[in-house]
Amino acid sequence: MEITPASIHDYCVLHSSQPSPTQVELVEATKRFAPHVAHMQVGNMEGKFLTLIASLMGANHVLEFGTFTGYSALSLAEGVSENGKVVTLDRDPKAVAIAKAHWGKCAEGKKIESLLGDAKESIKLLEAEIAAGKRPHFDLAFIDADKAAYPLYWEACFRLLRKGGAILVDNVLWSGGVLHPEDASDHAIHNFNQLVLRDARVQKVMLPIRDGICLARII
Numbered sequence: 001m002e003i004t005p006a007s008i009h010d011y012c013v014l015h016s017s018q019p020s021p022t023q024v025e026l027v028e029a030t031k032r033f034a035p036h037v038a039h040m041q042v043g044n045m046e047g048k049f050l051t052l053i054a055s056l057m058g059a060n061h062v063l064e065f066g067t068f069t070g071y072s073a074l075s076l077a078e079g080v081s082e083n084g085k086v087v088t089l090d091r092d093p094k095a096v097a098i099a100k101a102h103w104g105k106c107a108e109g110k111k112i113e114s115l116l117g118d119a120k121e122s123i124k125l126l127e128a129e130i131a132a133g134k135r136p137h138f139d140l141a142f143i144d145a146d147k148a149a150y151p152l153y154w155e156a157c158f159r160l161l162r163k164g165g166a167i168l169v170d171n172v173l174w175s176g177g178v179l180h181p182e183d184a185s186d187h188a189i190h191n192f193n194q195l196v197l198r199d200a201r202v203q204k205v206m207l208p209i210r211d212g213i214c215l216a217r218i219i
């Protein structure tokens with residue numbers, strides 16, 4: 001199911017801030033590197049949404065689950081302060097190599113720290129560093145890695161983020177599969193959405209942006 005008609009999506013993109021030259025290059029490089037999964041990139045509409053949320057919050061420390069080739073990390077980096085940082089987690093060294101090659105071409109890229117490996121392990125490391133006072137709590141998290149682990153990443157955010165911090169979760173509409181769940185992924189995302197709905201620790205809104213975004217604020 002198309003969440004937003006293509007014509008409306010294109011109109012929205014045309015009337016939003018335009019992608020940076022590095023983001024344009026990253027889209028092309030990703031199409032060459034992985035044509036079948038290039039759609040995993042958040043793209044310009046969602047990318048600009050991430051930039052604006054980070055910037056409106058005055059976020060300094062942002063955590064991302066799921067780097068892929070680095071488009072969303074770059075979008076978040078555009079929104080954080082000059083001394084801000086985006087820590088991004090992924091286990092795919094080839095995708096991350098493309099990300100790093102492009103981040104190296106622009107000032108925003110210098111704000112990004114990549115942790116390579118299973119995100120479930122990386123968050124243990126981050127938790128330990130925060131507990132030891134080596135890192136501040138994060139202001140904002142963007143969850144966009146393996147969907148089955150969304151509940152685990154969600155829960156980790158309550159240990160890794162400060163009170164008043166925000167969590168963004170991608171693909172919560174799963175191309176409409178959540179309406180009448182059939183396969184395991186439909187059920188996983190629908191169950192996750194139910195978990196968020198019941199979670200009294202956050203205020204939340206689900207938005208039909210691209211494949212659906214949940215925006216939550218830790219109370």
Ligand SMILES: C[S@@+](CC[C@H](N)C(=O)[O-])C[C@H]1O[C@@H](n2cnc3c(N)ncnc32)[C@H](O)[C@@H]1O
Nearest residue numbers: 040041042066068072090091092118119145146
């Ligand atoms: C949808 S893509 C992320 C897209 C990215 N946010 C963007 O806009 O370009 C999901 C990424 O999650 C990564 N991933 C999946 N499971 C993971 C895990 N357990 N640990 C770390 N990364 C994981 C994949 O390697 C993939 O690059």
